Amino acid sequence: MAVGLLGVMTFTACSDDDSYAERRDRERSQISSFVKNGTCQISEDGDTLLYVAPITVISEEQFEAQDSTTDVSKNEYVYFESRGVYMQIMEKGSGDKLEDGDTRTVLSRYTELNISSDSIQSTNNNSSYANEPEVMTVSNSSGTYSASFISGLMKSLYESTTVPGGWLVPMPYIKLGRQDGNPIAKVRLIVPSTEGQQAALGDVYPCFYEITYMRSR
Template sequence: MKRIQYIILLFLGLSFLWSCNDTETYAERKAKERAAIGKYIADSAVNVISEAKFKANGYKTDVSKNEFVLFESNGVYMQIVRQGCGEKLKDGETAYVLCRFTERNLLTDSIQLTNNILYYSDYYDKMSVTNTSGTFTASFDTKKCLMYQVYGTTSVPGGWLVPFTYINLGRPENENEEIAKVRLIVPAAQGQSYAMQTVYPCLYDITYKRGR
């Protein structure tokens, strides 16, 4: 019952945001999106690095310097908190991936959705991911998947797929191993369905664990 109430409240909040945007042009919404991203970067002292510097650093970001790499082609900013144990998804391979995440709406500066709470302890958002010559595609499982339950689609946000080129997928076998973790600033065009429709950016903290 609490889960249903949570989802209803979320939809009411998103509906309110949507109705407020009805009188705005797309250009005005995009301007607000850019401003929200810029504000987060300034307020959080984010150190934005280029893809060239990211490559020179061995495809790593320095968390102590709060580095995020900006991918010019899609507008996604990524910080690799942990590269993770295991190995990268191979070309031609399909694997189940289990995610814990927190989604923050940067336009309202509020947490919008998360399975990182005790109530959702049995909810790993599960997706099937395929690597085809370096292009990653994925779909959410319809069972025990909060993103699917709330947004009503199996489509995985494009921003969630960006890290797969750079992180490992594994299952810790000892206390010294950890799963991959990233932080992403995702513009609406690379976000979930509601973000795309109403044009707002999200900040994500996501862990990626190889499923079975």
């Protein structure tokens, strides 16, 4: 499987007769199945590209009681009901959080899986994009986060500077440091179409993401 190139895009076709409500119902079923079963993506050479075990879902209340952490050994994901997003914090990172009133340039590496088709749709975690991370500006205004892509695969692939809302859900909980021998923030997300990129929003399909975040110099 070749991933990370424009030709990898595998969007889900829907019948013109499907109502939006029917598409959303199907999307919720796809997410439920993904949570229950996970996925394993194998390359043509037999290498594991992405493995997600069956997920243990915890509430926001439990997440807060655990000091805003998810137990990776139990494959815990917190479910944010108001957003429909599931999040696992694999590494909180080093450095500082994005404080109120701050704007920073953030660099990201990611893998995007189309849950509907159970296939990797795009990734910049390969040699083709070794020098091309996602570059975005992220702002915090009284706890409301906004962001725009400056450059990277997501911007060119979906022809939009809009950062998916789901990508910003981790911001209150992670630190934006530099690598420099220190761990950088890393999360996994299940993102419904309503919090996703332009194609997902239009065609109504959910995506799974593994993303790292660090500040630019």
